[in-house]
Structures are given as C-alpha cells and as structure tokens.
Amino acid sequence: MSTIWNNLSKIRNEAPLIHNITNYVVMNTTANALLAAGASPVMAHALEEVEVMVGYARALVLNIGTLSPAWIEAMLRAGKAAKARSVPIVLDPVGAGATPLRTETAQKLIDEVAPTVIRGNASEIRALGGALAATKGVDSTDSVESAIEAAKALAERYSLVVSISGKTDVIVGKGQLARVHNGHPIMTRVTGMGCTASALTGAFLGVEASPLEAATQAMVVTGVAGELAASRSAGTGSFQVQFLDALYNLSEADIETRSRREND
Amino acid sequence: MSTIWNNLSKIRNEAPLIHNITNYVVMNTTANALLAAGASPVMAHALEEVEVMVGYARALVLNIGTLSPAWIEAMLRAGKAAKARSVPIVLDPVGAGATPLRTETAQKLIDEVAPTVIRGNASEIRALGGALAATKGVDSTDSVESAIEAAKALAERYSLVVSISGKTDVIVGKGQLARVHNGHPIMTRVTGMGCTASALTGAFLGVEASPLEAATQAMVVTGVAGELAASRSAGTGSFQVQFLDALYNLSEADIETRSRREND
Amino acid sequence: MSTIWNNLSKIRNEAPLIHNITNYVVMNTTANALLAAGASPVMAHALEEVEVMVGYARALVLNIGTLSPAWIEAMLRAGKAAKARSVPIVLDPVGAGATPLRTETAQKLIDEVAPTVIRGNASEIRALGGALAATKGVDSTDSVESAIEAAKALAERYSLVVSISGKTDVIVGKGQLARVHNGHPIMTRVTGMGCTASALTGAFLGVEASPLEAATQAMVVTGVAGELAASRSAGTGSFQVQFLDALYNLSEADIETRSRREND
Numbered sequence: 001m002s003t004i005w006n007n008l009s010k011i012r013n014e015a016p017l018i019h020n021i022t023n024y025v026v027m028n029t030t031a032n033a034l035l036a037a038g039a040s041p042v043m044a045h046a047l048e049e050v051e052v053m054v055g056y057a058r059a060l061v062l063n064i065g066t067l068s069p070a071w072i073e074a075m076l077r078a079g080k081a082a083k084a085r086s087v088p089i090v091l092d093p094v095g096a097g098a099t100p101l102r103t104e105t106a107q108k109l110i111d112e113v114a115p116t117v118i119r120g121n122a123s124e125i126r127a128l129g130g131a132l133a134a135t136k137g138v139d140s141t142d143s144v145e146s147a148i149e150a151a152k153a154l155a156e157r158y159s160l161v162v163s164i165s166g167k168t169d170v171i172v173g174k175g176q177l178a179r180v181h182n183g184h185p186i187m188t189r190v191t192g193m194g195c196t197a198s199a200l201t202g203a204f205l206g207v208e209a210s211p212l213e214a215a216t217q218a219m220v221v222t223g224v225a226g227e228l229a230a231s232r233s234a235g236t237g238s239f240q241v242q243f244l245d246a247l248y249n250l251s252e253a254d255i256e257t258r259s260r261r262e263n264d
Numbered sequence: 265m266s267t268i269w270n271n272l273s274k275i276r277n278e279a280p281l282i283h284n285i286t287n288y289v290v291m292n293t294t295a296n297a298l299l300a301a302g303a304s305p306v307m308a309h310a311l312e313e314v315e316v317m318v319g320y321a322r323a324l325v326l327n328i329g330t331l332s333p334a335w336i337e338a339m340l341r342a343g344k345a346a347k348a349r350s351v352p353i354v355l356d357p358v359g360a361g362a363t364p365l366r367t368e369t370a371q372k373l374i375d376e377v378a379p380t381v382i383r384g385n386a387s388e389i390r391a392l393g394g395a396l397a398a399t400k401g402v403d404s405t406d407s408v409e410s411a412i413e414a415a416k417a418l419a420e421r422y423s424l425v426v427s428i429s430g431k432t433d434v435i436v437g438k439g440q441l442a443r444v445h446n447g448h449p450i451m452t453r454v455t456g457m458g459c460t461a462s463a464l465t466g467a468f469l470g471v472e473a474s475p476l477e478a479a480t481q482a483m484v485v486t487g488v489a490g491e492l493a494a495s496r497s498a499g500t501g502s503f504q505v506q507f508l509d510a511l512y513n514l515s516e517a518d519i520e521t522r523s524r525r526e527n528d
Numbered sequence: 529m530s531t532i533w534n535n536l537s538k539i540r541n542e543a544p545l546i547h548n549i550t551n552y553v554v555m556n557t558t559a560n561a562l563l564a565a566g567a568s569p570v571m572a573h574a575l576e577e578v579e580v581m582v583g584y585a586r587a588l589v590l591n592i593g594t595l596s597p598a599w600i601e602a603m604l605r606a607g608k609a610a611k612a613r614s615v616p617i618v619l620d621p622v623g624a625g626a627t628p629l630r631t632e633t634a635q636k637l638i639d640e641v642a643p644t645v646i647r648g649n650a651s652e653i654r655a656l657g658g659a660l661a662a663t664k665g666v667d668s669t670d671s672v673e674s675a676i677e678a679a680k681a682l683a684e685r686y687s688l689v690v691s692i693s694g695k696t697d698v699i700v701g702k703g704q705l706a707r708v709h710n711g712h713p714i715m716t717r718v719t720g721m722g723c724t725a726s727a728l729t730g731a732f733l734g735v736e737a738s739p740l741e742a743a744t745q746a747m748v749v750t751g752v753a754g755e756l757a758a759s760r761s762a763g764t765g766s767f768q769v770q771f772l773d774a775l776y777n778l779s780e781a782d783i784e785t786r787s788r789r790e791n792d
Contacts, residue, residue: 025291025307027553027594031719036764041719042623043553046596049627056626066291068310068334070596095306098320099313189512191295191305235509236300245763248717289555289571330555332574332598359570362584363577453776455559455569499773500564 001210004217004259005252012038016058016206019082020199021045021075023065023094026192029240030061030199036247037221039203045071050078058206060087061199062115064105065094072105079113088205088214091115092198097127110158116205117215118154119163119198122147129154129162144170148177163201163215165194171219173212180216181260182223184230186239197222216261224258225250265474268481268523269516276302280322280470283346284463285309285339287329287358290456293504294325294463300511301485303467309335314342322470324351325463326379328369329358336369343377352469352478355379356462361391374422380469381479382418383427383462386411393418393426408434412441427465427479429458435483437476444480445524446487448494450503461486480525488522489514532745532787533780535736540566544586544734547610548727549573549603551593551622554720557768558589558727564775565749567731573599578606586734588615589727590643592633593622600633607641616733616742619643620726625655638686644733645743646682647691647726650675657682657690672698676705691729691743693722699747701740708744709788710751712758714767725750744789752786753778 002010017040022030027043034041044053047070054060060082062075082089091113093106106128109115118128122144129150144166151162151172161173169180187193200222204214228250229242246254266274281304286294291307298305308317311334318324324346326339346353355377357370370392373379382392386408393414408430415426415436425437433444451457464486468478492514493506510518530538545568550558555571562569572581575598582588588610590603610617619641621634634656637643646656650672657678672694679690679700689701697708715721728750732742756778757770774782 023307024288024552025295028292028556028719031553032764032768035717035719042626043551043594044623044627045594046629048597049595049629052627052629066307066309067313069312095308098306099308099316101310101313101316189299191292191299233509235512236296237505237508237512240296240508241505241765241769244765244768245761248763248765287571288552289559292556330571330573331577333576359572362570363572363580365574365577365580453563455556455563497773499776500560501769501772501776504560504772505769 001213002208004220004255007204007208007217008221008250010207011203014207015040016203017042017056018059018061018199018202018206019044019054019057019078020061021050021071021078022061022063022195025065026195029192030195032244033196033247034199034203036244037200037203039206045074047074047077050074051081054078054081054087055085057087059090059202061090061092061202062109063092063094063195063198064102065195067101067105075109076112079109083113088116088211089113090198090202090205091118092195093118093120093124093128096120096124103127114158115160116211117161117163117201119165119201119215121165121194125162125164126150132157144168148172161211161215163219165197165219169219171212171216176212177264178212178216179262180219180223182220182227182258184226186230186236187226189236190240220259220261221250224254227258228254265477266472268484268519271468271472271481272485272514274471275467278471279304280467281306281320282323282325282463282466282470283308283318283321283342284325285314285335285342286325286327286459289329290459293456294459296508297460297511298463298467300508301464301467303470309338311338311341314338315345318342318345318351319349321351323354323466325354325356325466326373327356327358327459327462328366329459331365331369339373340376343373347377352380352475353377354462354466354469355382356459357382357384357388357392360384360388367391378422379424380475381425381427381465383429383465383479385458386428386430389426389428390414396421408432412436425475425479427483429461429483433483435476435480440476441528442476442480443526444483444487446484446491446522448490450494450500451490453500454504484523484525485514488518491522492518529738529741530736532748532783535732535745536749536778538735539731542735543568544731545570545584546587546589546727546730546734547572547582547585547606548589549578549599549606550589550591550723553593554723557720558723560772561724561775562727562731564772565728565731567734573602575602575605578602579609582606582609582615583613585615587618587730589618589730590637591620591622591723591726592630593723595629595633603637604640607637611641616644616739617641618726618730618733619646620723621646621648621652621656624648624652631655642686643688644739645689645691645729647693647729647743649693649722653690653692654678660685672696676700689739689743691747693725693747697747699740699744704740705792706740706744707790708747708751710748710755710786712754714758714764715754717764718768748787748789749778752782755786756782
C-alpha cells in the first residue's frame with residue numbers, strides 16, 4: 001500500500017493503460033482526465049477486439065451511462081477476459097435504479113465479471129444493494145449515509161469495494177470503511193465528474209494493490225483537483241478547464257495540505 | 265406565461281429532467297449547457313429503456329445529427345411515449361434537406377410524434393416546410409426570412425411552433441410570430457450551438473406552458489449568453505468556456521438589459 | 529501548389545465541407561478544430577446516407593478509433609463513393625497494430641478505398657507498412673525515424689502519402705519527404721490531437737492539389753497552433769482552449785515566424 005503521492009507518481013511514470021467501455025457523453029472527458037493524471041486511456045468496444053485490448057490494460061472501466069445491447073455484450077466479454085487475467089475492474093452503474101435495463105445490466109455485470117470496485121452515487125448503490133441490506137428502508141434523500149448499509153451488503157456478498165460519491169464520499173470494503181471530505185458542490189453541475197472519478201479509480205487500481213486504498217485515493221485526487229479548480233473558476237465552463245489543469249499539475253503539497261480522509 | 269427570469273429561476277430551482285436522444289458530437293456540450301442552466305440532463309437511447317426514461321422527463325429533445333436506423337427507432341418510440349404522457353417534445357432536424365435519410369426521418373418524426381417545437385436553421389426548415397408553403401420559391405440565401413413561409417405552413421399544418429435560428433431568430437406559431445435579435449456571429453463557428461438552443465428549448469418547455477414563449481425565451485437566453493461570452497473571449501475555444509460560465513451566472517439584469525425580442 | 533497562408537485563407541474563405549466518419553472520443557474536438565480553421569465539418573455514418581453526404585464534401589476523413597462492424601461498412605461505402613468522385617481521403621489508422629480488428633480494417637481500407645493520405649503515429653505506420661519495408665526490424669522505440677522505411681514502402685506500393693506524427697513529423701510521398709519540427713510535448717497529453725491533425729489534413733486536401741503539400745501544411749498548422757497554445761496555457765485543460773483560439777486567430781506572421789519545415 002503506497003501513499004497517494006507515490007501512487008500518483010507511479011501513474012505519471014508508468015502511464016498505465018486503462019481500457020474504458022464507457023458512455024458517449026463522457027468519453028472525451030474521461031480520456032482527458034486519465035491523460036491529465038498521467039495514465040494512458042484507450043476506448044474500445046467492438047466485440048471483435050475487447051478481449052485483445054483488455055490484455056494490454058492495467059485496469060478496465062465499465063460505465064453503463066448510454067447502454068445498448070451490443071455494448072452490454074462488449075462489457076460482459078471484456079469483463080470476463082479481465083477477470084481471467086486478473087485485470088482489476090471498475091463498474092460505474094450510471095442510472096441503476098432509474099430503468100430496469102440499467103439495474104439489470106449492472107447486476108449482471110456484478111454477477112458475471114466480479115468488479116473490483118463499484119463507484120456510484122447513493123441512489124445507484126441503494127438500487128443495487130438495497131435488497132441485500134439488513135435495513136431495507138428506502139431513504140428519500142440522496143445522502144451518502146443512506147447508502148452505506150447497501151454498500152456494506154454488496155461488499156460482503158461479492159467481496160468487492162463500493163465507492164459512494166457525494167458531499168462526503170464513503171468507500172466500503174469487507175470490514176473496512178473510509179470517508180473522503182474533499183470536493184466542491186459545483187462538481188454536480190458538470191457532466192461526467194462521477195465518471196471521471198470512476199476512470200481515475202481505474203488508474204489507481206493500475207498501480208495500487210489494495211482496492212479500498214485505490215478507490216479512496218482516487219476520490220481524494222478527484223476531490224482535491226475539484227477544490228483547486230473551483231477556487232480558480234467562475235462557472236462550470238472554466239471549472240472544467242481548471243480541473244484538468246489542476247489534475248495535470250497536482251503536487252505533493254496540494255495533496256498533503258488538502259487531503260481530508262479518515263478511516264473508521 | 266412567465267417572464268424569462270421567472271422561468272430561468274424555475275429551471276434552477278426545480279432542475280427539470282430533460283431526456284435527450286441526440287447526436288454523438290454534441291452530447292457532452294448539450295448536457296453541460298443544460299446543467300449550466302440548472303436543468304438535469306439524461307441521455308438514453310436504448311429501445312429497452314427510452315419509454316421508461318421519458319416517463320421521468322419534463323421534456324424530450326430529439327436531434328437527428330448522427331442518425332442510424334436503431335436511433336431512429338428509439339426516437340420514434342420515445343416520442344410516442346412522450347406524446348402519450350403529454351411530455352413536450354423538441355425536434356432538431358439537423359441536416360434535413362441534405363440527405364433523404366435526414367429529411368425523411370425528420371418528416372416521419374413530425375408525422376408520428378407530433379413535436380411541440382421544431383428548432384432548426386433556415387435551410388432545414390425550408391426543406392421540411394417548403395412544399396407546404398404558399399410561396400415555394402427556393403431562396404438561395406440562408407436567411408431566416410427565406411424560411412418564414414415554410415415555418416408558418418408547418419405551424420399551421422401540424423399545430424406546432426417552429427423556431428428558426430439565424431442572425432435574427434424567428435419563432436412562429438399558429439398566428440403568432442416573435443423575433444429575437446440576440447446572439448453573436450462567432451456562435452456559427454462552434455459546433456453544437458444550435459443543438460444547445462434546442463436543448464435549452466427543452467428546458468424552458470419543462471417549466472413554461474406556452475410553447476411559443478418557451479421557444480422564444482430559450483433563444484433569448486442562448487443569445488444573451490452568447491453575447492456575454494463573445495465579449496469575454498478571444499476565439500472559439502475561450503468562447504465555449506465563457507458560454508457555459510455566462511449561462512451558469514446569468515442574472516436578471518443580464519436578461520433585462522440585453523434581451524432584444526419583439527412580437528409581431 | 530500554394531503557400532500555407534494562401535491555403536489557410538482559402539479554407540477560411542471557402543469553408544470546404546469535410547465529411548468525417550470518426551471515433552466517438554474526438555468527434556466534438558475535431559469538429560471544433562475544423563470550424564476554428566474555417567472549414568465546415570459534417571459527421572455522418574449511416575449506410576443510408578454516407579454516399580450522398582460524401583458527394584458534397586471536398587475531403588473525407590476516416591478514423592478507426594472506436595470501430596464496430598457497422599462503422600467499418602460505412603467507411604468502406606463512403607470511401608468507395610469518394611474514390612469514384614475523386615474526393616480526397618484521409619485515413620487515420622488509430623491503434624493499427626494493437627488489435628487484429630484495427631490492423632485488418634486499416635489494411636482493408638487501404639486496399640479498397642485507396643486513401644490519398646494516411647496520417648498516423650510511428651507504431652501505426654510500422655504496423656501497416658512494416659511487412660512491405662526492406663528493413664523489417666521492429667524498432668522498440670516510438671520514434672518517427674523507425675517508421676520511415678515502412679512509410680516509404682506504403683507510399684511506393686499504394687501511390688499515396690504517409691504522414692507520420694511525432695516529435696518531428698515526417699511526410700513521405702513517392703520519392704518525396706518533408707519534415708516538420710513544430711509542435712509541443714503537451715500535445716501528447718490531450719486526447720484527439722492526432723485525430724485533429726488528420727481532420728486538418730482533410731481541410732488542406734480540400735483546397736490544395738498536392739497531397740504531400742496538403743499533409744505537410746496541416747502538420748505545420750497543427751504544430752504552430754500547438755506551440756502558441758502551449759505558451760499560453762498552464763495545463764492540458766487550458767491548452768485545449770488556447771489551441772482552438774490559436775487556430776481561429778492564426779496569422780500569416782505566426783506561420784512565417786514559426787513554421788519549421790524542411791524538404792529532403
């Protein structure tokens with residue numbers, strides 16, 4: 001287990017290839033975030049090549065934001081190949097709970113490809129883990145706290161890590177829990193910030209053996225870059241520009257002075 | 265019927281969900297524009313989920329910029345579901361007139377889903393309404409004036425509103441016509457500004473009952489944000505950044521001092 | 529054969545339509561780069577319309593960055609229509625050599641549509657031309673020099689121009705070779721800069737009869753805009769903004785003072 005700074009330095013030095021099968025809206029955004037962090041993104045979704053491509057990758061990121069049947073098949077195929085080669089997998093279950101297609105696809109991916117980390121917001125995590133949780137009460141709020149029981153149930157049942165993003169991010173593993181208090185409210189007004197956190201989780205999984213640590217460090221880095229960007233921008237347009245610049249320039253001092261993480 | 269400022273405030277307070285089935289080029293751009301304005305965008309095109317998704321939406325935006333058969337089917341299915349639930353629909357007939365596929369798809373959507381507003385440029389509107397218009401003379405210019413007769417014919421025949429964007433935007437309903445003199449020429453040098461106007465038309469339809477009013481207000485807001493951005497930028501890169509910032513920060517004073525709209 | 533400045537002025541005055549069948553990641557980026565340079569981009573990939581659309585175009589750009597079978601078919605169909613009408617074609621063989629699907633698709637496009645220019649990086653060009661080259665030794669570096677023999681073999685065999693991008697760009701035709709020393713290392717940390725160079729190669733082919741000249745001029749313009757942008761930016765976010773602004777504002781003096789091109 002390395003520090004955030006050591007892992008970020010590794011990403012910058014080793015440029016791990018991160019294979020993304022993601023949604024149309026954020027492809028450019030997450031490719032640029034991975035590049036700004038120092039990783040090497042590749043986007044490839046053809047059934048004919050996903051298995052070959054994942055063979056080069058240090059992590060696979062599956063994001064169901066703009067699904068269609070052919071893409072689901074590609075995700076399953078790539079995921080199984082990744083699993084067979086022990087390539088870590090991040091699942092971003094965008095919109096799980098909103099439509100049966102999304103909930104069922106996320107569930108199928110959990111069952112069949114055994115993701116290393118699920119990174120979603122509170123309502124997505126509740127949609128996936130709620131039925132497993134001891135307390136099934138549906139919380140009408142979107143608070144991260146409302147999803148912790150569901151996350152714990154998922155982590156326990158599938159031996160994976162769940163990273164719930166929100167005002168405070170909560171990262172849950174079997175018997176482990178970390179909280180990250182970084183970030184800024186303007187991040188909810190830019191499309192793809194959650195998807196970016198998922199992509200960066202992939203980059204950290206590419207260099208860090210502990211999934212809980214990788215997921216937590218990715219949330220700190222996303223949050224710190226977001227804070228720096230928010231302090232330098234006047235709206236959601238300049239925020240996006242500043243976010244990439246902050247990620248590209250992130251220093252050890254930025255992380256040390258701003259990281260607000262706690263382990264339970 | 266509310267003022268622009270009241271409707272923009274409603275969008276910011278209520279964050280209406282706008283379901284977009286749009287083209288690959290602008291998905292990120294229009295999602296961010298909707299977020300900057302205060303709305304909640306969702307992009308979903310799978311046949312398996314469009315009907316469910318549109319059930320949550322306050323408006324549906326159909327944009328034919330990068331068509332293929334499966335997407336046409338999704339637009340028809342989503343459009344029919346929206347129509348059945350009285351969810352207002354915006355159609356952006358990108359490239360109608362350029363290829364039979366686009367002209368025919370736009371016509372089919374008009375016939376089968378009965379859009380609330382068609383938002384296009386002059387040549388697109390002429391391509392769709394020209395044959396219906398009393399004066400069929402093809403104007404070789406791209407001037408908005410050349411498309412007004414076609415717009416009136418479409419509005420009359422299908423009981424919808426046509427919003428023609430150009431140097432002056434002209435918004436036409438049955439027996440109604442408004443003009444908007446806002447905007448800046450640099451907007452034609454950035455991809456997706458028309459698509460952004462269509463998406464924002466969806467956001468205004470989500471909070472305003474009068475389609476003519478919603479379409480007109482969206483053109484004012486797009487144009488005013490464009491003027492502010494142009495005055496603060498040095499090219500098409502900085503323009504895009506400033507456009508989102510301007511939309512995010514748009515004030516009542518910005519609208520009152522800059523809105524240049526007239527009703528016939 | 530015109531100067532860079534004369535051709536850029538032609539692009540700005542004539543706004544040649546450039547038809548792109550390209551990857552999802554860069555569609556917005558390359559559309560905006562073409563617009564900033566003064567050209568008119570259109571993205572269209574439906575089998576039902578690519579042949580019609582290419583009939584309006586002054587160049588066709590085929591980019592295999594996010595392939596799937598339907599898109600390959602569209603590229604073949606559009607390419608054949610372009611060839612039949614003598615519309616120049618740029619092929620960007622993104623990832624050739626990485627997966628059989630990409631290598632075979634690029635080869636098939638070379639065989640069946642006879643591109644005017646292939647624009648790729650060193651490893652892509654080696655993957656396509658290596659087997660034809662006198663010296664087949666695989667260079668483990670990514671240096672452009674390592675791909676020149678492969679480029680010469682491709683140029684000779686297929687009577688086309690190969691534009692290899694890297695620290696120094698090398699553009700190879702039958703018995704011709706030019707080098708361009710423009711550009712900046714930060715360009716490798718932004719997604720789609722190579723694809724942008726390919727798109728701009730299409731724009732120059734739209735106004736310049738010599739393919740070697742068009743390909744070389746496009747690399748100079750991309751590189752000079754990149755240098756100007758790098759000098760005005762603080763990271764990869766601001767770089768992208770400044771790149772479009774630089775391209776939009778590029779002056780004759782910028783080109784004259786910065787162009788570093790040599791012909792062998």
